[in-house]
Amino acid sequence: MNRAVRSKAEERFEALKKKDKQFLSEKMKAEKKVSDRIETQRAARLARDAAQAEADAAAAAEAAEAKAAKAKAKTKKTAAKKKSAAAPKSAEAPSS
Numbered sequence: 001m002n003r004a005v006r007s008k009a010e011e012r013f014e015a016l017k018k019k020d021k022q023f024l025s026e027k028m029k030a031e032k033k034v035s036d037r038i039e040t041q042r043a044a045r046l047a048r049d050a051a052q053a054e055a056d057a058a059a060a061a062e063a064a065e066a067k068a069a070k071a072k073a074k075t076k077k078t079a080a081k082k083k084s085a086a087a088p089k090s091a092e093a094p095s096s
Helices: 002-095
Strands: none
Touching: none
């Protein structure tokens, strides 16, 4: 009888070990799934942030270029005004 009790206890112990191993395996699969999702989301966020930074840099460069073009146009306009204002005075001087 002692052997029968011992073998039943060993069977139960083996069954518990098997359940524990299965539980740990399922737990590891669930953790792997979560970590994969986090990694995917992190990669997507980093790509989105990089694209946004690139777009911001392009917008800043475009704004700087527009500002420079505007300043150049203003300089040309001012020079033309000065030239046209100086022209009548010089034209009147030789006639008088």
